[in-house]
Amino acid sequence: MFDTMGAAGSADDINAMEIHHWYTKFMKECPSGQLCLHEFKQVLDLHGLTPEANSYVEQVFHTFDMNKDGFIDFLEFIAAINLVIRGKIDQKLKWYFKLYDADGNGCIDKKELLSIFTAIQAINGHTNMSAEEFTNMIFQKIDVNNDGELTLEEFITGVERDEDLMELITKSFDLSNVLKVIQSGRRHSI
Numbered sequence: 001m002f003d004t005m006g007a008a009g010s011a012d013d014i015n016a017m018e019i020h021h022w023y024t025k026f027m028k029e030c031p032s033g034q035l036c037l038h039e040f041k042q043v044l045d046l047h048g049l050t051p052e053a054n055s056y057v058e059q060v061f062h063t064f065d066m067n068k069d070g071f072i073d074f075l076e077f078i079a080a081i082n083l084v085i086r087g088k089i090d091q092k093l094k095w096y097f098k099l100y101d102a103d104g105n106g107c108i109d110k111k112e113l114l115s116i117f118t119a120i121q122a123i124n125g126h127t128n129m130s131a132e133e134f135t136n137m138i139f140q141k142i143d144v145n146n147d148g149e150l151t152l153e154e155f156i157t158g159v160e161r162d163e164d165l166m167e168l169i170t171k172s173f174d175l176s177n178v179l180k181v182i183q184s185g186r187r188h189s190i
Contacts (some may be wrong), residue, residue: 001184019078022077022078022081023074023078025188026074026077027074029043030043033074034071034072034073034123034179035071035072035073035077036070036071037058037061037070040057040061040072044057047182050119052115052118053119054119055115055119056119056120057097057119059102059116060121063095063098063099064076064079064080066079073104077104078140079105081094083139089166090160093155093156093159093160093169094152094156094169096155096169097155097156098114098148099116100113100116102115102116106151106152107149107150107151108149108150108155109148109149109150110135110136110139110148113134113135113138113139113150114131114132115137116129117131117134117135134168137165138150138165141158141162141165142154142155142157142158142159142165143158144158
C-alpha cells in the first residue's frame with residue numbers, strides 16, 4: 001500500500017476510525033490538503049533552528065514527501081503515521097536509512113551520518129555521546145567491508161544484530177514526539 005517509504009502494510013493497519021481522526025487533524029492543520037515545508041515547521045513549532053537542525057527537518061519532510069512534489073498530502077501523511085505508529089522494525093530501519101542517505105545514492109557515508117546526528121542533537125538536546133563518537137561507533141560496528149559507506153543491507157543487518165545499537169538508533173531517531181505535537185492539535189502562529 002505505502003511501499004515507497006517501506007511502510008507497506010494491509011488496509012487494516014490503520015482502521016477507518018483512525019483514518020477519519022487523522023484526516024480531521026490534518027485538514028484542521030492544513031486546510032489546503034497540501035502541507036508545505038514552512039507549514040510542517042510551523043505545525044511542529046520549529047522556529048529559529050540552527051542550520052544543521054533545519055537541514056534535518058528538511059530531510060524528514062522530503063523523506064515523507066514520497067512523490068517529491070514539495071508537499072506532504074494526506075496519503076503521504078497517513079503513510080508516515082502508519083510507519084511511526086505500527087511500522088515493523090525493518091520498515092523503520094529502511095526509513096532511517098533513507099533519511100540518513102541525504103544525497104540519495106543508496107549508501108550512507110560518515111559525513112551524511114555525522115550531519116544528521118549533529119542536527120538531531122541540535123533539536124533534541126545533547127546526548128551522552130558526541131556526533132563524531134556516534135558516527136565512528138556505527139561505522140566500526142556495521143561497516144563490514146570497511147569501505148567507509150553503509151549499504152541498506154549492511155545497515156539493516158548490522159543494527160538488527162546489535163541490541164544496544166538498535167536501542168540507540170531507535171531512541172535517537174524516534175519520531176513519536178512529532179506525532180504528539182500533531183495529535184495535540186497545536187497550531188502556532190509565526
